[in-house]
Amino acid sequence: MSLIRFGVSIPVTLIKKFDLLIRRKNYSNRSEAIRDLIRKELVEEEIEENGDAVGVLHILYNHHRRELSEKLTDIQHKHHNLILSAMHIHLDHDNCIEVIVMQGESQKLKSLADLLIAAKGVKHGKLNLTSTGKYLV
Amino acid sequence: MSLIRFGVSIPVTLIKKFDLLIRRKNYSNRSEAIRDLIRKELVEEEIEENGDAVGVLHILYNHHRRELSEKLTDIQHKHHNLILSAMHIHLDHDNCIEVIVMQGESQKLKSLADLLIAAKGVKHGKLNLTSTGKYLV
Amino acid sequence: MSLIRFGVSIPVTLIKKFDLLIRRKNYSNRSEAIRDLIRKELVEEEIEENGDAVGVLHILYNHHRRELSEKLTDIQHKHHNLILSAMHIHLDHDNCIEVIVMQGESQKLKSLADLLIAAKGVKHGKLNLTSTGKYLV
Amino acid sequence: MSLIRFGVSIPVTLIKKFDLLIRRKNYSNRSEAIRDLIRKELVEEEIEENGDAVGVLHILYNHHRRELSEKLTDIQHKHHNLILSAMHIHLDHDNCIEVIVMQGESQKLKSLADLLIAAKGVKHGKLNLTSTGKYLV
Numbered sequence: 130m131s132l133i134r135f136g137v138s139i140p141v142t143l144i145k146k147f148d149l150l151i152r153r154k155n156y157s158n159r160s161e162a163i164r165d166l167i168r169k170e171l172v173e174e175e176i177e178e179n180g181d182a183v184g185v186l187h188i189l190y191n192h193h194r195r196e197l198s199e200k201l202t203d204i205q206h207k208h209h210n211l212i213l214s215a216m217h218i219h220l221d222h223d224n225c226i227e228v229i230v231m232q233g234e235s236q237k238l239k240s241l242a243d244l245l246i247a248a249k250g251v252k253h254g255k256l257n258l259t260s261t262g263k264y265l266v
Numbered sequence: 267m268s269l270i271r272f273g274v275s276i277p278v279t280l281i282k283k284f285d286l287l288i289r290r291k292n293y294s295n296r297s298e299a300i301r302d303l304i305r306k307e308l309v310e311e312e313i314e315e316n317g318d319a320v321g322v323l324h325i326l327y328n329h330h331r332r333e334l335s336e337k338l339t340d341i342q343h344k345h346h347n348l349i350l351s352a353m354h355i356h357l358d359h360d361n362c363i364e365v366i367v368m369q370g371e372s373q374k375l376k377s378l379a380d381l382l383i384a385a386k387g388v389k390h391g392k393l394n395l396t397s398t399g400k401y402l403v
Numbered sequence: 404m405s406l407i408r409f410g411v412s413i414p415v416t417l418i419k420k421f422d423l424l425i426r427r428k429n430y431s432n433r434s435e436a437i438r439d440l441i442r443k444e445l446v447e448e449e450i451e452e453n454g455d456a457v458g459v460l461h462i463l464y465n466h467h468r469r470e471l472s473e474k475l476t477d478i479q480h481k482h483h484n485l486i487l488s489a490m491h492i493h494l495d496h497d498n499c500i501e502v503i504v505m506q507g508e509s510q511k512l513k514s515l516a517d518l519l520i521a522a523k524g525v526k527h528g529k530l531n532l533t534s535t536g537k538y539l540v
Numbered sequence: 541m542s543l544i545r546f547g548v549s550i551p552v553t554l555i556k557k558f559d560l561l562i563r564r565k566n567y568s569n570r571s572e573a574i575r576d577l578i579r580k581e582l583v584e585e586e587i588e589e590n591g592d593a594v595g596v597l598h599i600l601y602n603h604h605r606r607e608l609s610e611k612l613t614d615i616q617h618k619h620h621n622l623i624l625s626a627m628h629i630h631l632d633h634d635n636c637i638e639v640i641v642m643q644g645e646s647q648k649l650k651s652l653a654d655l656l657i658a659a660k661g662v663k664h665g666k667l668n669l670t671s672t673g674k675y676l677v
Contacts, residue, residue, distance in 0.1 A: 131278045137297045138271045139304070140403040147304050150311060154654040160274045161660055166303040167276070167284050172664050174287060183631065185639055187596045189673045216627040218641050220594065224673035228596055228639050230629050243565040249572055252676050253583050257668055262600045262635035265663050266277040291517040298523055309527050320494065322502055324459045326536045353490040355504050357457065361536035365459055365502050367492050380428040386435055389539050390446050394531055399463045399498035402526050405552045411571045412545045413578070414677040421578050424585060434548045440577040441550070441558050448561060540551040 130266060137163075172260045176235065183213075184231040184238035186245065186256045191223045194250035201248060205229065208241050224252075232261065267403060274300075309397045313372065320350075321368040321375035323382065323393045328360045331387035338385060342366065345378050361389075369398065404540060411437075446534045450509065457487075458505040458512035460519065460530045465497045468524035475522060479503065482515050498526075506535065541677060548574075583671045587646065594624075595642040595649035597656065597667045603636045605661035612659060616640065619652050635663075643672065 139147075148159070156162040176182060192198055205212055211233040218226045229245070231238050235258055246254035276284075285296070293299040313319060329335055342349055348370040355363045366382070368375050372395055383391035413421075422433070430436040450456060466472055479486055485507040492500045503519070505512050509532055520528035550558075559570070567573040587593060603609055616623055622644040629637045640656070642649050646669055657665035 132275045133278055133281060134273050134275045135281070135296065136271050136273055137300050138269045139297070139301055141268045141270055142401075143301065143304060143308075143403045144270060144272075146308055146401065150308065151658075155658045157658075157660055159272065160276070161658070163274050163300060163303070164276055164280065165657070165662075165664075166300070166307060167280060168664050170303060171280075171283055171287065183600075183637060185596065185598045185637075185668075187641075187668070187670060189594075189670060189676070191673075213631075214627060214629050216625060216639065216641070218625050220624075220643070220673055226594060226596075226641060226670070226673075228627065228641060230598075230627070230637060230639060232631070246576070247562075247566045247568075247572070249568055251576075252673055253576075253579050253671060255668060255670065257596075257598065257666060259598060259600060259637070259666065260664060262602075262631055262637075262663055264279075264283065265600070266280045288521075292521045294521075294523055298521070302520070302525075302527075305527050320463075320500060322459065322461045322500075322531075324504075324531065324533060326457075326533060326539070328536075350494075351490060351492050353488060353502065353504070355488050357487075357506070357536055363457060363459075363504060363533070363536075365490065365504060367461075367490070367500060367502060369494070383439070384425075384429045384431075384435070386431055388439075389536055390439075390442050390534060392531060392533065394459075394461065394529060396461060396463060396500070396529065397527060399465075399494055399500075399526055402463070406549045407552055407555060408547050408549045409555070409570065410545050410547055411574050412543045413571070413575055415542045415544055416675075417575065417578060417582075417677045418544060418546070420582055420675065424582065433546065434550070437548050437574060437577070438550055438554065440574070440581060441554060444577060445554075445557055445561065538553075538557065540554045 168265055171265065175260050176258045179235050181233065181261055182235040182238060182258045183261050184235070184242065184256050184258050186229045186231065186242045186254060188227050188245055188251050188254035189224060190227070190251045192225045193223055197248065197250040201227070201245060204244055204248070211237060211241055305402055308402065312397050313395045316372050318370065318398055319372040319375060319395045320398050321372070321379065321393050321395050323366045323368065323379045323391060325364050325382055325388050325391035326361060327364070327388045329362045330360055334385065334387040338364070338382060341381055341385065348374060348378055442539055445539065449534050450532045453509045455507065455535055456509040456512060456532045457535050458516065458530050458532050460503045460505065460516045460528060462501050462519055462525050462528035463498060464501070464525045466499045467497055471522065471524040475501070475519060478518055478522070485511060485515055579676055582676065586671050587669045590646045592644065592672055593646040593649060593669045594672050595653065595667050595669050597640045597642065597653045597665060599638050599656055599662050599665035600635060601638070601662045602634045604634055608659065608661040612638070612656060615655055615659065622648060622652055
């Protein structure tokens with residue numbers, strides 16, 4: 130991975146505020162923080178373009194709900210080609226959260242997420258799209 | 267406004283993708299684009315802290331709706347200390363959009379926005395918080 | 404505008420929490436609050452589909468910045484077909500906020516917003532897309 | 541779980557558009573879709589109030605990066621009281637995504653997420669807060 134170095138000019142008051150922020154966020158130096166801002170911007174652009182994306186969906190539900198787990202598993206199996214992995218966490222006696230990581234065209238990921246969130250008994254769910262990382266050094 | 271200049275090291279492939287993005291967005295150079303990323307990050311932090319903020323609320327409504335305009339004007343007058351200005355735009359025969367710019371504690375701005383959005387006849391509304399610019403060079 | 408009435412079943416504990424929320428937000432009744440939730444959902448779907456949209460852009464800048472106002476006005480005039488109206492607010496001695504309301508294909512609105520935000524001297528800017536209201540009763 | 545039933549009045553054109561949307565999203569009926577909208581609204585309110593929340597963080601990184609995995613594991617162990625579970629997925633030869641589910645005060649979850657995202661070599665990361673489900677029927 131070849132690096133280049135270039136200069137950035139910035140008002141003193143602005144960089145002082147930025148230094149405070151990155152220290153609080155524990156960045157080791159300005160370059161690392163700026164690389165992260167650049168990658169964040171690139172990921173936001175990438176997601177908008179409906180290419181191949183990674184999706185992280187979390188759904189919150191009561192696992193005592195009759196037949197809900199079976200239904201959620203069924204839906205996932207029917208779309209196994211889009212699903213990479215799933216993790217199930219017991220929050221308390223009733224509630225559990227399931228995190229499902231998917232990869233594919235972003236429109237397909239949204240439809241699959243809609244299907245899982247719409248299942249009767251799912252209390253809340255949200256899909257977050259991110260980059261596949263392939264073009265992100 | 268005194269400027270300083272510092273060096274950023276970055277992988278070649280990453281800066282190439284960033285250069286494409288900022289050219290498409292019409293930035294004059296990398297420094298300007300990076301300053302904008304830094305300010306965007308600072309504004310996001312500032313908004314979370316519930317200090318003094320500027321709010322831009324837009325509400326969409328049918329101005330034929332009886333007594334709605336009067337009600338919206340009433341609410342605004344009761345909170346005139348938070349409101350800087352308002353603009354009314356006729357979208358078509360029925361629909362208009364009103365943009366209300368406010369300044370004050372972000373929690374107060376949110377409550378006022380809730381009040382206006384909840385008025386019967388308002389079809390849709392959204393508040394966006396931004397910085398007062400004071401500490402943003 | 405013809406209305407229909409239909410029944411919704413909901414757990415008692417859920418509707419109690421919802422009633423508290425809508426009272427705090429000042430809704431006159433549950434129907435109005437639920438219509439607003441439905442419209443919010445429809446607007447979110449509409450925006451994703453890249454059809455005709457309304458955009459509300461706010462940009463924050465220092466109006467002492469040499470030639471910036473002229474540049475911003477120039478860009479707006481070149482795209483006058485997309486711009487409905489603009490409002491300028493003096494926040495303090497240096498800072499002003501300009502709110503520009505646009506209408507057109509959402510991709511075009513995004514490009515125009517990028518152009519204005521990228522202008523040297525603009526400290527911060529954000530575009531928010533909403534519905535034209537045409538299909539939203 | 542005791543249910544109540546109440547009536548909602550809504551313009552015909554609006555409910556027609558809503559019916560199309562919920563059919564596309566695969567909801568079994570309007571009540572289920574409206575309960576979901578209500579819960580989504582309640583979760584958004586709950587998250588803003590800095591109480592106990594559940595956080596789903598995903599971070600994208602190159603696992604070949606020297607000492608990064610160890611560092612990420614270290615940080616997680618130091619905050620094991622906030623972390624419920626973690627899942628690691630291999631996206632390709634280089635990239636992996638790690639999903640970390642946390643529970644605790646939302647401010648603490650944000651700080652921990654900042655720490656993990658700021659680790660040198662993490663390409664991208666995002667925290668999403670949701671409800672613990674306790675008060676969400």
